Amino acid sequence: MSTLFISDLHLDASRPQATAAIARFLERLPGTCRRLYILGDLFESWIGDDDDAPLPDQVAGLLRQRAEAGLAIAFMAGNRDFALGPDYAKRAGFRLLEDPTAIDLHGRKTLLMHGDTLCTDDTAYQAFRVQVRDPAWLANMLAQPLAARRAFAAQARASSREHTAATAETIMDVNANAVADAFRQHQVDLIIHGHTHRPAVHEHMVDGRRCTRIVLGDWYEQGTVLVAGDDGSLHLDTVAIDTAMA
Numbered sequence: 639m640s641t642l643f644i645s646d647l648h649l650d651a652s653r654p655q656a657t658a659a660i661a662r663f664l665e666r667l668p669g670t671c672r673r674l675y676i677l678g679d680l681f682e683s684w685i686g687d688d689d690d691a692p693l694p695d696q697v698a699g700l701l702r703q704r705a706e707a708g709l710a711i712a713f714m715a716g717n718r719d720f721a722l723g724p725d726y727a728k729r730a731g732f733r734l735l736e737d738p739t740a741i742d743l744h745g746r747k748t749l750l751m752h753g754d755t756l757c758t759d760d761t762a763y764q765a766f767r768v769q770v771r772d773p774a775w776l777a778n779m780l781a782q783p784l785a786a787r788r789a790f791a792a793q794a795r796a797s798s799r800e801h802t803a804a805t806a807e808t809i810m811d812v813n814a815n816a817v818a819d820a821f822r823q824h825q826v827d828l829i830i831h832g833h834t835h836r837p838a839v840h841e842h843m844v845d846g847r848r849c850t851r852i853v854l855g856d857w858y859e860q861g862t863v864l865v866a867g868d869d870g871s872l873h874l875d876t877v878a879i880d881t882a883m884a
């Protein structure tokens with residue numbers, strides 16, 4: 639029996655190859671995979687559960703099909719799809735998770751996060767995060783017509799690209815103190831997150847305890863999946879993406 643973790647697919651109509659890759663991934667999942675956790679940024683942007691574009695519907699169909707076949711799917715929002723709500727979760731057949739959430743992973747207490755809250759050196763981003771996570775701000779945004787929300791999302795993506803290009807790599811990575819605090823505060827020795835698009839297994843010593851932090855990768859050149867076996871094994875695997883596909 640195994641549990642899988644993915645994040646940062648950034649699905650978008652402009653990259654059908656990534657949608658094709660997750661479709662193939664879901665179709666080929668062995669029956670021994672019982673749980674799938676999606677740790678944020680499944681979508682490149684999210685303008686509301688009432689979006690009438692084809693992509694959200696297509697992805698909901700893919701996920702719901704596996705959910706109905708017995709795969710337990712849970713989703714935690716990322717900084718791109720933070721507005722994804724319960725209506726879509728119902729359509730896609732998944733459970734919504736708060737960020738962070740501690741789970742029992744085959745007997746090991748494990749903290750799941752998207753990862754953006756660990757990037758505390760990026761103060762400009764953290765200020766933006768506080769704004770968009772405010773329920774009143776979100777309700778106001780979701781009350782706008784779809785066209786206005788599409789325009790806002792396009793603008794947000796453009797300024798995010800500018801910010802990423804102008805900000806040092808180290809500032810956009812996790813802060814060591816924020817990582818140590820997360821291990822301490824939640825009393826875990828394993829954290830799984832995405833967001834930084836730097837797949838790796840990191841070992842940390844926190845107050846004399848050996849701790850492990852696994853970072854999931856994005857789904858651009860190839861996808862990343864963390865496979866957690868019920869024997870305690872943890873493997874970061876890659877998923878092929880047909881980048882020649884237009």
Ligand SMILES: [Mn+2]
Nearest residue numbers: 679716717833
């Ligand atoms: Mn992210």
